[in-house]
Amino acid sequence: MQWEPVIGLEVHVQLATKSKIFSGASPAFGGAPNAQACPVDLGLPGVLPVLNAEAVRMAVMFGLAINATIYPYSIFDRKNYFYPDLPKGYQISQFDHPIVGPGTLTIQMENGDTHIIRITRAHLEEDAGKSLHTAYAGMTGIDLNRTGTPLLEVVSEPDLRSPAQAVAYFKQLHALVRYLKICDGNLAEGSMRCDANVSVRPLGATELGERSEIKNINSFRFVEKAIQFEIERQIDILESGGKVKRDTRLYDSERNETRSMRSKELSDDYRYFPDPDLLPVRLTLEFIAAVKASLPELPQARKARFTTELKLSDYDAAWLTNDPAVADYFEAVLATAHDAKLTANWIMGDASAALHRDDLEWTDCPVPATELGQLIARINDNTISSKLAKTVFEALWTKEGTVDEIIDARGLRQLSDSGALRGIIEKIMMDNPDQVAQYRAGKDRVLGFFVGQVMKATQGKANPGQVNELLLDSLKREKGSEE
């Protein structure tokens, strides 16, 4: 039987606010345990939550970016359960009345296919703390620094049909929240975490199969692998005549398998009810309009602009627009370089490789965009060869000076004096009569040998196009003069 996977994702996006969602403490990652937990985060007797307006603004931004309904009236509820990393015994979340209603996100697959994925809702909530099971022998430590970190939980419809689509969706969300600057997108630090609801059904069926939920997947690769594993596990069960049990599972990346955490046959009763400590959130149309006006160009619009206006390929445009920092750098380089394709090649090639080599972010790139732009411009105006441009780039990387200073200081200016080049070519031809004969006998490949010799004689400074032209001319003339 042919099986069809049906996948929905719930993605927790950690909002990049300066303070927590209901307290003034910092949500920054990595502090000493409990150093960033104030009485409100600790849930001490008498404390009260106060909503961070910035978290609301960010949620609205996200909603507008996915063309979602923004509800002018939303409510915070208490989700009640006991757990040591949940100091109040309830999590403040949104249940019946989320801030963001239905919207859509378009994903593009590598083969160019696009799919519109429906987003059911997005709601604000506070994160819980962390239990540290390994730090103390026989005991569990509780770190409440993460408690109260603002999260936007983005819930998709079960519209995804393959692990690859799920990854594409997760990546598209990742790009979007970084464009909106509402999340730092740092998956390793848990800034985006994903729960996947997975079921399978016979291809063509309309009813959904029983699903399992895989919790807390925090990398693109693991989303793909965990879902793939889960699909296969469920198909195995169904094909051997069994039934999939509804449960909550954890993905073990070391063993590449999912394991049941708890059965969901008895559904949890979280006793949701409106938090009486918080007023309903009321948004005016003016506020929503002002947030809308502040939206930056979004990834898909930018990509479309790169393919239509800059004539870049789909692949290049996608590569460059995925991360707003890359796209910003690209456009800044382009402003000086005036050559989109060459700029794209430099960024996707040398610049990307060098950053990767030195483990740097695009925003920390040591080569200013104007200099890389100037370098590309110097290639195009024949001041330097593409080959020597790489040398200039490395010198820019170590901050030896500006492009023009480096070219002059290192004497890298391209040799374009045709008289001088002719002299060099003639000498090389004289020194290598065998190769000249071979060329004449029709071995065109020997041209490469001559180019190499000229470059060697000029320390790479000769203009390669000009060298080619002059060599062809000289070799032909030699040929002609003998005839």
Add this chain to the structure above:
Amino acid sequence: MNEFATIGELARGLRQGDYSSVELIRHYLARIDANSTLNTFITVAEDEALNAAASADQAFERGEAGPLTGIPLAHKDIFCTQGIATTCGSRILENWIAPYDATVVDRLAHAGAVLLGKTNMDEFAMGSSNENSYFGAALNPWDSSRVPGGSSGGSAAAVAAGLTPVATGTDTGGSIRQPAAFCGVAGIKPTYGRVSRYGMAAFASSLDQAGVFGHDAQDLAVVLSIMSGFDPRDSTSSDRADSWLTGVSESGLKPNDEGLTIGLPSEYFKDLNEGATLLQAAAKEFENAGCRLTQISLPHTDAAIPAYYIIAGAEASTNLARYDGVHFGYRCENPKSLEDLYQRSRSEGFGIEVKRRILTGTYALSVGYFDAYYLKAQKLRRLIQQDFLSAFEEVDLILAPTTPGVAFHTGDLTDDPVAMYQQDIFTIPASLAGLPALSLPCGFTGGLPIGMQLIGPHFSERRLLETSALYQQNTDWHQRHPEVA
């Protein structure tokens, strides 16, 4: 020194140099000690009080004294006080010391008031008799075989016995007004949102409101003026700035002479036995002072108690989830597992009434029962609010009994929680509606005080207090005091 002096009188004494603040505080500390059998205080903060009094005396010397500088007061043990135990009357917080001050505590301390200690209360403010305190019940100074009321019974009894001139309390369904009536003192529960709840351990967040006990309306107004006002730490606090309130300590409260229309709700009087004639006499007093009396109806009064116990229980069940033995407070010995730690810490840490309300509240919020209980209770709450709003289209204030009768004997109602809940029948409706209400002594039955309740529209504290001042100008019930040590 008059043991039952108002803070107005004490402030005058301090200003005139009749006594220093240190002398005044020593006097009250000695009175607390002499009357320790009343069990009105859970913690007496002697050292802190004397230090604060010394600072107050220095402020007088520098000429920097404010309206409350050097004035003693007590806080109900539900307000967090940095460095001084805050127990909420519970074993689960027996040794807990808050690392911060409640907004109410902070504002009163900044105004120069000197904290004598923390008063006894029903555990987590759940109770009408003080018998639910883990530290033993406070006793009624008029008759120590009787309860002082609850939950703020310690504060009411301490003011009545002259152990402090004023004390704070909290009122969720009558926890200020009922003990005020039982102890023969004045007590006001302001409009929900008038006073910040930050630092007040939560019982039922949508109902809890801090207030104050004292002997006369002027004292209530002065303390309230300092406690009140918007607090950025409490989203439900009101940002109103009423100029009369901020100026009341200088200008004094003017007895109301507007010839108000006062409504008498028939539902509150129909079964009233004890105190009915005293209430009628009080009404007559207002009529003699130029007010107009009229009968009104608040038809949904009967729904108040069931609605209240659903809503307050539901909120309490989650507000008290934080007392789990993990982060702070009582933890059971040798927990075998996480589950065991939760179960035994809470079973051993909470008293019976708290557990009863957590269980009923949990039930009311559960899947399958939420609509039938919680949602229905919220609908009833709106009907009760609507009753009052309609009434206030006709009348300026409502006059009603505070309690069904005088203070009952210790132990009388402990086996009958429903009968205990009925004690709050006249105070709960105003709580559900978020209205300001106060109780004033209006006479005695068999040597025990009876209270009358004035209920006003939202944020009408001025009218309530000025009307109280009018009554107290013409009567002297508030100047009768029990015989204490």
